[in-house]
Amino acid sequence: MAQTKNLCAQIPIALHQKVCTNKEQSELTLNQYVTQLITEYYEMKEMKPSMAQTRTPALQISEELFARIKKHVDAMPHLTQKAFITQLITKALDEIEAQE
Numbered sequence: 001m002a003q004t005k006n007l008c009a010q011i012p013i014a015l016h017q018k019v020c021t022n023k024e025q026s027e028l029t030l031n032q033y034v035t036q037l038i039t040e041y042y043e044m045k046e047m048k049p050s051m052a053q054t055r056t057p058a059l060q061i062s063e064e065l066f067a068r069i070k071k072h073v074d075a076m077p078h079l080t081q082k083a084f085i086t087q088l089i090t091k092a093l094d095e096i097e098a099q100e
Contacts, residue, residue: 007034022077037078044083047090 011019023033061069073081 004031025075025077040078040083043087047083047086
């Protein structure tokens with residue numbers, strides 16, 4: 001198991017309530033939930049290029065696929081649909097490129 005270090009910070013009450021509500025819905029321990037939040041934040045931050053370097057792919061998908069995506073995004077309130085889809089595409093491309 002990786003070594004751990006305590007992290008303590010004062011946050012606004014409204015944000016604390018939101019974190020507690022979402023943590024309970026996730027069915028994770030507080031340690032697991034906060035670790036997941038911080039890890040995903042830094043992963044998204046590293047993936048996010050400046051707006052000047054972005055492009056917008058437009059595509060239509062089935063209602064069924066859209067519902068599946070929405071189900072997963074709704075279950076992770078700290079994750080946006082854009083971040084979720086970007087992570088899926090990045091992972092798939094990394095796997096393809098690793099095979100080449």
